[in-house]
Structures are given as structure tokens and as C-alpha cells.
Amino acid sequence: MATYILIPGAGGDAWYWHRLIPHLHQRGHEAIAVDLPAGDDSAGLQDYADTVVDAAGQRRGLVVVAQSMGGLTAPLVCGRLPVSRLVLVNAMIPAPGETGQDWWTNTGQDQARRECDVREGRSPDEPFDPLVYFFHDVPEDITKEAMAGESPQSGAPFEQPWPLGAWPDVPTEVLSSREDRLFPVEFQIRTAQHRLGVTPKTLPGGHLVALSQPEALTAALDR
Template sequence: MATFVLLHGSFHAAWNWHKLVPLLNAAGHQAIALDLPGHGADRTKPREASLDRCVDTVLAAVARIEGPVILVAHSRNGIVISQAAERQPQRIAGLVYLAAYLVPDGKSMMEYALLDKESLVVRNVIPALSEARAARLIRWFKRPLLRWLVPRLLPGAMQSHRLNRRVYKEALYHDCADEITALAHTLLQSEPNWAGFTPLQLSQARFGSVPKIYIECLQDRAVTIGLQRQMQRETPCDRVYTLDSGHSPFFSQPGGLALILDRAFAPGATVDAGYSSCRSA
């Protein structure tokens, strides 16, 4: 059986896997949900929540586990599992991108987020980020010295962003029970900025050697299906599974998601049509 290490997306923390973890455990797997830096119980300051710090957190958890693991990332933190696989491919049996940013070498998450003109998240963050300012930060973060310097010079108000509360339901949970939106109004947090502007450093020999699957969400209003499929074309995965869900299937379809994860890396894996459909990459 597999050990899954679960990484939440923007604004969330380990709590967002509370429906999925018991299903994976009941299937005989081990499921471990992490708080990434600046989220949940982790009190890392936004200016210190770099991509490297996030990867360090994941690999420290992996080091405490016997044997290889499967890293599962939602949304923004696809970038974290990609960089973790580059650093320690020998410890990682597989990568799962759940409506997640699948970004190639030399590119940052923000370069892809800005392409997603239909995303309700991109256009509803506070403070709003103009394309001109975002492009400037993307250029700066491609230079190691500025990548170190900028977080140390900018004021606190520019270190993180949050999602406008008015769009929680529509953007993230439109197909989820109302109780999930109520939970989000209590638990969602601000998102540290800088990991998203940091270009990934990936190689075919290391990152490219780790098996990958993508789980796309057809009704996604945060990372829309057009962007999900563009990223898959640019960085092909071994298999692609499709859920007819919004951005948060761990709340709206935890059984279907658990079934995919249960079978995804098994030879000749299939998924019951009652939960989801599967197409080859």
C-alpha cells in the first residue's frame, strides 16, 4: 500500500483533506496532510515562506517516513512537489497534480496564473495585483540576488494576499455543501506571495524520472480547465484522470478522488465511471 503526503493549495492548510484522509486510510494506505509554511499551525512569516522553505518542509516530512512516498498537491502547490522531486527523486514514487500548477523548468506559477483570464481567484485577490506589477516581479525573481532582496525590502502589506470573501463559494466551492463555505470563512488564511514568483529549476534526469499523474477538474473556476490542459500539453504526465467537479473535489467528491488515488499507480489502473472518467495522457 502507498504512503500519500498531501499538500493543500492557496489559502488552505492540512484541514482541507479531512474528508479524504480517512478514506485513504480505510483503503489500507497511509495519508499524511501537511501545513506548509505560513499556513495552519505553521507560523512562518510571509516574507520567509519561500519556495525553498516549502520544499524543505515537505522533504523533512518525507525523511520521517520509511520507504518512497507519493506527493499529492492541490492547485498552487504543484510547484512544490515538482521542486521536491527534483531535489530527491529517489524518495518519491509518484507525483499527483490535482487541478495543480504543472510548471516547466525556468517558469514560475505566476506566469501561468496570469494566463488564466477566466479564473475567479486571479481577479479577486486582495490587494489586487496589476499585470504590469506582476510582470516586474516575475522579471526580478529570475535574478537570484533580487529574489533574496525583494522580500526583505517590501512592506508587510505586499508580502501576502488573500481571496475576497465574497467569492469563496463561487470560486472554490460552488459544487460543495454550504458547510464547507462556512468552514472556509473561519479557516482560510492569507497566502504568502514569493513562492509563486520563483522560477522552478527542474531537469529531465531528476524531476523527469518521477512518474506523474494529473487529475483535472472540469468545472474548476480557480485553475480553469483550459489552463490545466495547456500545462498538461507542455509537461505531459503518464496518465490523466478527469473529475466532473469544481476546484475542491476533496470536499465535493472525496470518494471519487480517493478511488483515483487508490488505483492511480497500479499497473493497468482503471477508475469506475460512477466516480470519474479516465483518459490516457
């Protein structure tokens, strides 16, 4: 049995993982979804890491799973917890000293998204619509629940330089969704290979794969 520590993306809402957790339980694993202080303008990346460490408690043999923005936080806990594996799911992969707000341009995400929009017949200059980029493959009832309880995300963590001098010495896997419109899969593959020397495993679904494809994500996590 493994213990999965599940770190959400922007908004910091543990609810994001609610469709995945029962599948992990069915396979005999423990799963802890972390609520991050995303709406607190005084909370930075170290505060996010403190929250994850507190949620893990004294558990050992942890698999830390990070979605999207959670990729900024997850590596920070690897030196503080007994982590056996780090899994990035459609996640930001930071570089030492890089701010979250610089990440988008430094990695070429903005251009990759524009190219994906054009390729799939969307105007890249339209206002950002979360229904288009996040929920296009999420069941309608789940989408309605998510939109009703949408959590704010402070910009504070994006303004701080990423504090580690190097990626932690922990086995790291990258899972990339083939229908991700925010972080297109070819962009994720290129970034993971360049920054980590890792080639992502691909799976079906869009950016919020734990909501749209929980069974497929469970299978990928429980290798």
C-alpha cells in the same frame, strides 16, 4: 499499502485534506497532510519543500499528491524523497525558470477563466469571489468552516523562478475536475499535454475536489 503525502494549495492548510484522509485509511493506506508556512513572507519554495520532506520522515514508497499551488512544491521533493508516483490535482504545472506570478499569463489561465465565465453565464469582470470559484460545489457546513479558518498566502513563493531545470523523472499523473472554474478542465488538459506530455484523467467536482468529492478523488488516487 501506500503512503500518501498530501500537499495543499494556497493557504497551505493541511485541513484541506481532512475529508479525503478517512477514505484513504479505509483502503489501508497511510496519509500525511502537510501544513505549509504559507503565511510566512520569508518562506520560499525551498522552505515549502523542506516542510514536506520533514513531514515524510523516513517513509518509503511515497505517493506525492499536490493540489493547485502545491504543484510548484511537489516536484522539488521528488529528488529528496523515495517517491514512486507524483499526482497533480487541479494543479499548477511550472516550467523551468518561470515564476508563479508569470505562470498565469504564460499558460493562458486568465483567458481560459474568462472564457469559462462567459460560457457559464458569469461576468468575467466581477471582483474575484472565492465562493464562486472555489466553493460552488462544496457542502455548506464545510464551506463555513473553511471561510472561518481561512489562512493567508504570502506572495513570496510566486516571485521566485521555479528552480528545477526539468521535470523530475518520476511517473506523473494529472487529475482534473470537470467543474473547476479557476482552472477550467480544457485549460488543464492543454497545459498538461503541452508541458508534461500527459493527458489528465477527469473526475467530478470543482477546484477544491478533496472537499467536494473526496470519494471520487480517493478512487482516482487508489488506482
